[in-house]
């Protein structure tokens with residue numbers, strides 16, 4: 001057998017050598033890695049700026065090996081807008097949870113998308129508020145039990161969960177919108193392709209790009225990591241279909257208004 | 259440069275450009291919208307960034323991101339808009355980011371009205387958002403001073419890495435006056451902005467944040483901020499005296515447009531042989547506390563009168579500064595009503611009448 005010293009697996013340069021605080025079975029860590037790999041593959045780490053949200057990934061700045069801002073809850077897209085407008089030569093991304101982006105930060109994300117701000121948003125949808133202990137999010141599924149809807153989400157009173165990619169795809173300006181998942185190796189590869197593509201589009205100077213990633217939260221779902229993967233596949237994915245809703249290379253998706 | 263006639267709002271905009279601040283984010287609100295309209299034309303000429311955001315909440319957070327680049331950034335707004343900006347102002351103070359915010363104040367609370375007022379004094383000077391922080395507050399009383407202070411504001415923001423707010427009532431924004439701009443704006447040297455996020459090339463990543471989960475580190479940050487505010491108290495107290503002399507019986511304290519009205523009143527009273535001096539704070543934080551203490555303590559001063567276009571807000575700071583040496587009273591109008599020089603004269607005459615020794619009753 002040929003025993004060469006070739007490295008076949010290593011920490012991406014865009015990640016620091018730090019143990020994350022994420023719970024076992026949480027997929028935030030996988031998503032971090034995919035973002036870091038995308039930055040590395042495009043060779044943009046040294047001119048990248050990340051914006052961390054308020055949520056479980058609030059400490060993302062400790063894990064990424066690039067410059068970072070820590071935004072107020074929901075405002076990451078506004079920070080990214082201000083930064084990128086002054087530094088169009090840099091690669092800017094926000095990393096946001098579903099409470100952060102689809103609830104308190106709804107206005108900031110919609111207007112950033114609509115202005116065609118040239119940054120990338122990684123939107124992590126785990127259908128709950130993770131950091132504060134599993135309360136109902138705008139993305140919580142009908143009937144799903146959380147600490148603020150202990151009888152299950154009552155859609156009569158709280159409405160149906162928001163599909164962000166679909167909602168944003170009604171806007172003319174955004175360049176690229178896709179929903180992915182990271183619970184199986186096959187999905188991870190798809191997600192990596194999507195995330196890399198988003199950063200590539202950004203570096204080409206295209207308008208707003210967003211990747212929604214369906215993510216697990218075993219701790220607040222009250223499930224084991226294995227059960228979480230199953231629930232994500234069966235429940236989350238049936239309400240939040242994976243796929244691309246906007247892509248400059250697929251004009252047929254763009255309502256004829258590119 | 260020759261003097262030109264300019265509206266306050268436009269002069270403020272031009273002053274920012276002179277100070278090298280070519281990045282502006284805004285949301286329309288009366289009575290300062292002219293700044294935005296003016297800069298929407300001027301920014302493309304100077305190759306700057308002009309962006310109208312979706313709300314003041316977003317605008318202030320855009321400033322947070324923009325300031326992180328190390329470039330000079332600013333916004334202008336009015337009272338309700340400034341309330342919405344408080345979240346980001348608190349974050350920027352915590353993260354030690356320089357930014358300049360202009361509040362052309364209108365009457366409140368709530369939607370209030372659109373006429374000039376000074377009722378955001380507390381909000382500006384006492385930390386309008388959450389947490390242990392202050393913003394440096396400057397208050398011009400003429401358009402020329404608005405121009406000078408606007409340029410200075412950017413310098414101070416950079417010097418202290420802290421938000422600086424310039425507050426003026428609606429008159430400052432709307433009035434037209436002759437102003438002069440320097441040919442080239444000169445300022446003392448500033449340290450390089452090594453804290454700015456410019457990409458982690460050949461260095462460790464820079465993280466700009468206000469989050470410190472370890473209470474010891476959060477307390478350290480609070481002390482760092484506190485030390486800056488103490489330094490401001492030593493180095494940035496600004497004020498002006500008008501006709502302050504040993505003949506004064508009354509000391510007026512007023513700022514901004516209100517101070518100008520007081521000057522006219524003082525001139526009127528002089529004709530009636532009533533000698534009144536005016537102390538005009540220019541920096542509202544740091545507040546000229548010691549100087550007011552000294553002026554009020556002078557033997558010739560019988561009374562201190564604070565006059566505002568708000569309901570006894572600065573009064574609290576003056577009263578605290580005087581420390582019981584003299585009686586401090588208050589006169590003000592608000593909601594967009596501006597006291598006239600005659601109103602001020604009347605108040606002073608009343609005060610003097612009160613102090614006159616009552617004629618003793620003759621014994622039968």
Ligand SMILES: Cc1ncc(C[n+]2csc(CCOP(=O)(O)OP(=O)(O)O)c2C)c(N)n1
Pocket residue numbers: 054055056057073096097098099100101124126128129130131132137
């Ligand atoms: C203005 C404000 N309101 C509320 C909070 C409390 N808070 C912290 S994290 C969070 C929810 C985060 O949930 P999500 O965005 O879904 O991210 P996750 O933790 O699930 O990754 C909330 C409400 C806050 N920090 N600031």
Ligand code: SF4
Pocket residue numbers: 021022023025026027028056126130131216217218219220
């Ligand atoms: S609480 Fe949920 S989202 Fe947060 S780290 Fe744990 S598993 Fe992940």
